[in-house]
Amino acid sequence: MxxxxxxxxxxxxxxxxxxxxxxxxxxxxxxxxxxxRASRAIVIDAEFVRSLSRGLARRLGHAPTRAQLERAVERHVEEELYVRGAVALGLARGDAIVRRRLAQKMRFVAEGPEGPPPREAELRAYLAAHPRRFRRPPRVTFRQLLVARDKHAGAVELRAAATRLAARLSGLGASSASGLGDASLLPRHYRRRALDRVGRELGAAIARRLRDAPLERWSGPVASPYGLHFVYLERREPGGAAAFAEVRAEVRAALLAERRAARRARSLERLRARFPVKVHWPHGAPAPAVTASR
Amino acid sequence: MLTKYLCLAGALLAASCQSPPAALHDGGAPDLPPRTGPCADNNPLRSVFFGDLHAHTALSFDAYTYRVRALPADAYRFARGEKLTFTGDRELALDRPLDFAAVTEHAEYLGEVALCTDETSPAYSSATCTGYRNLPYGAVITWGLKLQQQPVRYDFCGADNDACLARAGEIWKRVQQAAEDATDKSAQCRFTAFKAYEWSGFPSGANLHRNVIFATSKVPAEVVSYYDEPTPAGLWKRLARDCSDVDGCDVIVIPHNSNLSRGEMWTDKGADGKALTKAEATQRVALERLVEVTQHKGDSECGALSSDELCGYEKYEPATAFPLSFVREALKLGLRLRQSTGVNPFAMGLSAASDNHNAAPGAVEEDRFPGAFGVKDDLPNKLLSTANLAFNPGGLTAVWAEENSRASLFAAMKRRETYGTSGPRITLRFFGGYGYDSALCSKSGDELARAGYDGGVPMGSELTARSEAPTFVVAALRDAGSARRAGSPLERLQIIKGFIDQSGALSEKVYDVAGEKVPESTVDLGTCQSSAKGHDNLCTVWRDPDYDATQAAFYYARAVEVPSCRWNSWLCVQQGVDCAKGAPAGLGNCCSDDKRIDRIQRERAFSSPIWVYPQGGTP
CATH class of the missing domain: 1.20.5 (Single alpha-helices involved in coiled-coils or other helix-helix interfaces)
Known part of the structure; x- marks a missing residue:
């Protein structure tokens, strides 16, 4: 040369x-x-071959032959080779399924394990710290009379009927009014019903009225989905802090949910610290809400 | 190493490389001592409680493949009114919490799913499990079809199915714990959860599914699946035996989706294919106290072939040729079998449920249907696909009980003092007796109830025929609705009678007894607003004009709401579809002129029957 x-x-x-x-x-x-270099080698260890063999035995009904086992091992080796090749070429990048899967695995790993179950003292402390979340509902014992919407031609007639009933009720006790008002499937007498349940059955306005209504006299009219009502409050049991035994299961569920959420938030914060995020909003994107967080 | 890669490379499923059942909920609290006194609002005249006795979570093999990951505890939280996150990152809370619920996981594959999704289990890398995790859409079909075949479990269950049975036992414990934790055992009695599961046999394509609902805290340690007992008769026998081994155990069985049973849910044959015997009829009716009359996969009250104009409602297979796929036919056949065996094997009360697979019991509002199958129907275009239009949000079970405790609700279910609704919380009372005051309807609800119980029997009971016709009191109050949305008014009350005459012929008759039909033109499909006035309250005291004291008969009440938008119409309106401008891509069914697509419906409540049997026992 x-x-x-x-x-x-x-x-x-x-x-x-x-x-x-x-x-x-x-x-x-x-x-x-x-x-x-060594870690790049594909090593099929004996334990894995044994588990393959057990799986085959169940499927075949007898222990696999050496040839069958070799074919099974070879299938796994091939798959692993393809996976390694794909990872090396970056084929996983931009694949929505792989991305989602990785994100899910990372979420699981980053959140860490559940931790020991909450102790009794922790549960009690949680209840003490959140008494409003576990309140016993107020209860009311009352009678109601209805001026039914569907028994009167329109709003004006309904009002007029309510006014007439109000006049008759003034000064009447609970029992002497029992024949008054329009018939409906609603009970006349509710005993110790939780106020939130009254709200579901008769509407929020009646529940509000019963919260403040004077005892042992007729009060109204107050609207429900069914018309106008007069209520006679016999007894009001204030809501209050629940006894621990009553709400223990709820407290426990709430505490576990809170811990889970906290673990998730912490893990996300750690990742944010490692990978700073910058978003370039395009022109013409919707304006941020006034109360935007983050 | 290998398994890690396998996991990574192929999985479509969210948590397939972990074990969600093991990871997400721990062992739980010791059971509280049961309350010693009654509930604070105990009502001897009985109050109505609404619940859903049929819902699935990620522990059910099909829900898992739809990428549902919520668990029984989440389902009960949702039932109690808390927010649940659905697939597709959607959140929903019920307007009104439920009073009670039962999570009913498929007993089939309870252990299999747990093994297939637990990386540390030997089954994890089996071909079946790998396929289950990686090809969920295929797997739900193959695993489902397997329930139509010989009951042989997958190989990975090991010798004598030990691996799968053991794991199923652990999962069943978790399901029980969730029900125990969710139940309010204080005198506040805010919520009741039942320990329950679903037996899901589908032999030769006939849906024979049944929910198994326990009354008690202590229940048998094993669930009974199609693989353990491949026939309903086997299920009853096994339940009777297992339950009798547990102190205080009591159980009922609720068949559902008879509409898909190819007429095999109720037949006049016993287990051996010969005529049904008295012993078999007795065992059956002792357990099958209720039937689900409507739910997500269609209505089973009566077939579209019936002359009853309201039977076209929510027919999943409109042209089904099997009359005995429907509850009303079964109730009629029961009258005939009572003549031949001495016992009515099909004396069932009515209930309804959602059968929601999103861990969302009670998500039955038409204007907020979140779908029921995870990623399979979680977006408007998926929900409005032609295949999914056949489904509906399902309904609720209403129970007349003294209080919201397990014991009180269960006793009511056993005596069949229940009714089903297609979703709305209609209040429905139905009494039968002799000599009711014809002015009962001018009384209040509590006076009507007192007179109803004093002078006769409530829905679900039996009366002995007299020469004079019995009197029925039927009264309904429309759904109060919520702050978000008002309830619909009622259109009319009906009484449906089924009877057997001297020749043994079975007939039915539908009576309009209060209110009047309202035309569907009252609904504006462009806004889903209704101009119908309807009624808040309907009530009547009724006597059968065709009464014959020699005939055995049943009577049940149906309360019908004025026409309203079906869920798909609500969704189209909410998506802002304007058919004059043409439907957006994927929402073509909003504007299609296909007459098979229902857009308007009449929601309803169906009471349990009152049976009237001729005097002197059965002929």
């Missing part, structure tokens, strides 16, 4: 590229610790 040929070859772009590539890969191989 003469010098001019050598010079020409050296100036050939393709050869330059090849040499540069060889240098980089060779250098990488030489510089990598041997452990990294």
């Amino acid at each position: 003469n010098r001019s040929l050598l010079r020409r070859l050296v100036s050939e772009p393709l050869l330059q590229l090849l040499v540069a590539g060889a240098a980089i890969f060779g250098g990488y191989a030489l510089l990598s610790p041997s452990g990294a």
Whole structure:
């Protein structure tokens, strides 16, 4: 080989590229610790072969032959080779399914384990810290009379009927009014009903009225989905802090849910610290809400 | 290493490389001592409580493949009014909490799913489990079809199915714990959860599904699945035996989706294929106290072939050729079998449920139907696909009980003092007796109830025929609605009679007894607003004009609401679809002129029957 040929070859772009590539890969191989190399090997350990063998035995109804076992091992090796190749080529990037899967696995890993179940003292402390969440509902014992919407031609007639009933009720006790008002399937007498339940059955306005209504006299009219009512409150049992035994299961569920949410938030914060986030909003995107968080 | 990669490379499923049942809920609290006295608002005249006795969570094999990850505890929280996050990152809370609920996981595959999703289990890397996790849409079909075949479990269950049975037992414990934790055992009595599961046999394509509902805290340690007992008769026998081994145990069985049973939910044959015997009839009616009359996969009250104009409601298979797929036919056949065996095997009360697979019991509001199958129907375009239009949000069970405690509700279910609704919380009373005051309807609800119980029997009971016709008192109050949305008024009350004459022929008759039909033109499909006035309260005291004291008969009441938008119409309105401008992509069914798509419906409540049997026992 003469010098001019050598010079020409050296100036050939393709050869330059090849040499540069060889240098980089060779250098990488030489510089990598041997452990990294070893970990690239696909090792099928004996325990895995045994579990394959057990699975095969169940499917076949007898212990697999050496040939069957070898084929099963080979199938797993092939799959692993493809997976390694795909990861090396970056095929997982931009794949929505793989991304979602990775995100889910990371969420699980980052949140960490559930932790020990809450102790009794912790539950009691949680109840003490959140008494409003576990209140016993107020209860009311009352009578009601209805001026039924569907028994009167319109709003004016309904009002007029209510006014007439109000006049008759003034000064009457609970029992002497029992024949008054329009018939309906609603009970006349409610005993110790939770105020929130009254709200569901007769509407929020009646529940509000019963919260403040004077005891032992007729009060109204007050509207419900069924018309106008007069109520006679006989007894009001204030709501109050619940006894621990009453709400223990609820307290426990709330505490566990809160801990789970806290773990999730912490793990997300840790990741944010590692990977700063910057969002470039395009022109023409909807304006942020006034109360936007973050 | 390998399993990690397998997990990573193929999985479509959210949590398939962990074990959600094991990871998300721990062992739980010791049971509270039961309350010693009655509930604070105990009512001897009985109050109505609304609940849903049929819902699934991620522990059910099909729900898991729909990427549902909520668990029984989440389902009970939702039932009690708390917010639940659905697939597709949607949140929903009920307007009104339920009074009671039962999570009813499929007993089939309870252990299998747990094993297949637990990376540490030996079954995890089996071909079946890998397929279950990675190909969920295929797996739900293959696993489902397997329930139509010979009851042989998957290989990975191991010798004698030990691995799957053991794991199923653990999951059943978790399900029980969730019910125990959710039940309010104080005198406040705010919520009751029942320990329950679903037996899901589907032999040869006939849906014979049944929910198993326990009365008690202590229940048998094993669930009974199609693989353990492949026939309903086997289920009854096994339940009777297992329950008798547990102190205080009591149980009922609620068949459902007879509309998909190819006429096999109720037949006149015994287990051996010969005529039904008295012993079999007795065992059956001792357990099957209620039937689900309507739910997510269609209405089973009566077939579209009936002359009753309201039977076209929510027919999942409109052209089904099996009359005995419907409850009313079964109630009639029961009269005939009572003549031949001496016992009516099909004396069932009526109930309804959601059968929601999103861990969302009670999500039955038409204008906020979140779907019922996870990712399969979680977006408007999926919900409005032609296949999904056949479904509906399902209904609720109403129970007349003294109080909201397990014992009181269960006793009411056993005596069949229940009714089903297609979703609304209509109040419905129905009494039968002799000599009711014809002026009962001018009384209040509590006076009517007192007279009803004093002078006769409530829905679900039996009367002995006299020469004079019995009197029925039927009264309904429309749903009060919520702050978010008013309830619909009532259109009319009906009484449906089924009877057997001297020749043994079975007939039915529908009577309009109060109110009047309202035309569907009162609904504006562009806004889903209704101009119908209807009634808040309907009540009548009624006598059968065709009464014959020699005939055995049943009577049940139906309260019908004025026409309103079906869920799909609400969704189209909410999506802002304007058919004059053409439907947006994926929402074509909003504007299609396909007459098979229902857009307007009449919601309803169906009472349990009152049976009237001729004197002197059965002929």
